[in-house]
Amino acid sequence: MTLNRRVVKDKTGFLIRHPNSYVSWISVIVVLGLWETVGRLGLVPPLFLPSFSAVLASGYEMVVNGEIFAHLSASLWRIGWGFFLGAGLGILTGIGVGYFQLADDAVRPLVAATYPIPKIAILPLLILWLGIGEGSKVVVIMLGVFFPVVINVRAGVRNVDPLLIKAAISLGSGPFNVIRKVILPMTLPMIFAGLKLGVGIALLLVVTAEMIAADKGIGFLILSSADLMQTTRLLFGIMVLSGLGISFAWILDRLERILLPWRE
Amino acid sequence: MRAVVNNISKSFKNPDGTLFNALQSISLTISEGEFVAVVGRSGCGKSTLLNIVAGLLPATEGQVVFEDLASEDRPLTSVVFQDLALFPWRSVKKNITYGLEEQKVSSGKQDQRAEELIQLVGLEGFEEHYPHQLSGGMKQRTAIARALAVNPELLLMDEPFSALDAQIRMDMQIELSRIYETTGQSFLYITHYIPEAVFLADRVVVMGGRPGRIQSIVSIDLPRPREEKIKVSPEFVAYLDRIWSEVRGKPQEFGADP
Numbered sequence: 010m011t012l013n014r015r016v017v018k019d020k021t022g023f024l025i026r027h028p029n030s031y032v033s034w035i036s037v038i039v040v041l042g043l044w045e046t047v048g049r050l051g052l053v054p055p056l057f058l059p060s061f062s063a064v065l066a067s068g069y070e071m072v073v074n075g076e077i078f079a080h081l082s083a084s085l086w087r088i089g090w091g092f093f094l095g096a097g098l099g100i101l102t103g104i105g106v107g108y109f110q111l112a113d114d115a116v117r118p119l120v121a122a123t124y125p126i127p128k129i130a131i132l133p134l135l136i137l138w139l140g141i142g143e144g145s146k147v148v149v150i151m152l153g154v155f156f157p158v159v160i161n162v163r164a165g166v167r168n169v170d171p172l173l174i175k176a177a178i179s180l181g182s183g184p185f186n187v188i189r190k191v192i193l194p195m196t197l198p199m200i201f202a203g204l205k206l207g208v209g210i211a212l213l214l215v216v217t218a219e220m221i222a223a224d225k226g227i228g229f230l231i232l233s234s235a236d237l238m239q240t241t242r243l244l245f246g247i248m249v250l251s252g253l254g255i256s257f258a259w260i261l262d263r264l265e266r267i268l269l270p271w272r273e
Numbered sequence: 274m275r276a277v278v279n280n281i282s283k284s285f286k287n288p289d290g291t292l293f294n295a296l297q298s299i300s301l302t303i304s305e306g307e308f309v310a311v312v313g314r315s316g317c318g319k320s321t322l323l324n325i326v327a328g329l330l331p332a333t334e335g336q337v338v339f340e341d342l343a344s345e346d347r348p349l350t351s352v353v354f355q356d357l358a359l360f361p362w363r364s365v366k367k368n369i370t371y372g373l374e375e376q377k378v379s380s381g382k383q384d385q386r387a388e389e390l391i392q393l394v395g396l397e398g399f400e401e402h403y404p405h406q407l408s409g410g411m412k413q414r415t416a417i418a419r420a421l422a423v424n425p426e427l428l429l430m431d432e433p434f435s436a437l438d439a440q441i442r443m444d445m446q447i448e449l450s451r452i453y454e455t456t457g458q459s460f461l462y463i464t465h466y467i468p469e470a471v472f473l474a475d476r477v478v479v480m481g482g483r484p485g486r487i488q489s490i491v492s493i494d495l496p497r498p499r500e501e502k503i504k505v506s507p508e509f510v511a512y513l514d515r516i517w518s519e520v521r522g523k524p525q526e527f528g529a530d531p
Binding site: 170172173175176177178179180181182186190191194195197269270271 | 327328329348350351352354356358359360361362363364371372375376403404405419420423
């Protein structure tokens with residue numbers, strides 16, 4: 010009787026994902042280990058690829074004599090102001106054009122025409138107008154951050170569920186409170202999406218601007234180290250940029266979690 | 274208070290430019306403390322009527338007037354929407370106090386009122402939960418408490434229980450009837466479910482469609498407080514029968530109810 014007995018097996022087993030956090034660590038260690046080995050064995054001349062430990066040693070030196078902090082603070086100052094101004098302007102404009110049709114009709118063609126311009130192409134013009142100092146760098150970063158923020162915020166405002174706005178109106182909200190108490194919180198996730206894009210662009214632009222015209226900053230450090238064939242200093246500058254990118258993303262992530270505890 | 278719906282008509286423009294008459298010459302008066310239910314199948318314009326009464330949609334013709342008001346600043350209406358429209362970034366308590374904030378009620382009074390309402394709708398212990406953390410029935414209770422909080426002259430409900438499963442829907446009907454009986458709030462309640470209308474209402478307005486109009490109004494003379502067992506009483510069944518026969522006059526417009 011049991012001749013044709015078959016048990017149903019779970020066929021979805023291969024879809025299950027087990028998180029392997031230790032694998033992530035191992036992969037980082039393996040890559041750094043390979044790098045170190047290649048350097049130690051002299052497989053590649055140190056001018057092209059110094060060992061990881063040599064880069065760290067050179068970095069330690071720059072930390073001790075404070076050199077790295079001068080570059081870092083110059084870059085951070087530019088990113089900080091550029092990001093702050095670009096994000097602020099982008100959020101305000103995005104809410105304005107998302108909410109008011111007239112503003113949208115007026116601004117949309119201008120954004121469409123200026124958005125595709127690689128912002129770094131405007132830097133020479135900005136230098137002509139604002140001089141070679143901090144102003145032109147801050148403004149170019151500001152422009153770079155402005156566009157992704159404005160586009161995301163506009164989309165966020167336009168996607169707010171109209172029923173929530175109706176609910177607020179039925180409970181007594183006027184136009185201003187509809188923006189402040191419904192549209193703004195509902196748009197926050199999209200604001201953050203814009204800021205996350207903007208922070209990457211800010212990093213890109215600060216380095217490029219510093220390579221074009223600066224005597225301080227991480228971008229300047231990288232370019233001048235290359236000119237002097239100081240590959241260890243160059244690589245350390247790149248590692249600092251990696252650290253900056255990771256830190257910015259982490260900060261925005263934390264901020265998002267604090268400001269949006271209601272998200273599923 | 275008397276809420277007078279005076280000869281309301283509403284037409285929408287179809288995409289091809291022709292006019293679609295959603296409501297035609299609707300007149301209805303809701304008295305202080307009365308529970309009026311409107312039944313009719315989807316598309317007969319009952320939600321349109323509710324939105325016009327709420328001031329969320331302009332009527333093409335006619336007016337909604339509230340007469341003999343005892344207070345000048347009591348809000349005329351508040352709404353419990355079919356999709357609830359709870360604010361997802363606000364906790365249960367903050368949802369409930371939204372309308373009070375807009376009325377510039379002091380935060381002490383807001384807390385006090387929120388506490389009363391949370392007790393009334395049975396949400397104790399869930400004050401700080403966000404909507405996505407609540408079950409369907411608890412979301413309903415939050416939406417009802419939020420609309421009750423502003424103490425409107427007339428509370429409007431647009432098929433609020435249609436997304437609930439049968440058992441919770443029954444519980445919520447009993448709950449709502451208890452809230453009505455304890456608060457004395459006036460209600461205009463839209464539903465397509467006839468037993469629900471008979472169970473809850475003092476009067477049931479039967480609407481027919483295309484264009485939406487009032488077909489008949491049936492007074493429900495059942496004792497209060499209404500309890501679940503009333504649903505098997507001969508009187509209740511007689512009302513169902515009567516409204517069904519009103520409805521059957523136009524069989525092509527009404528399908529079977531769930």
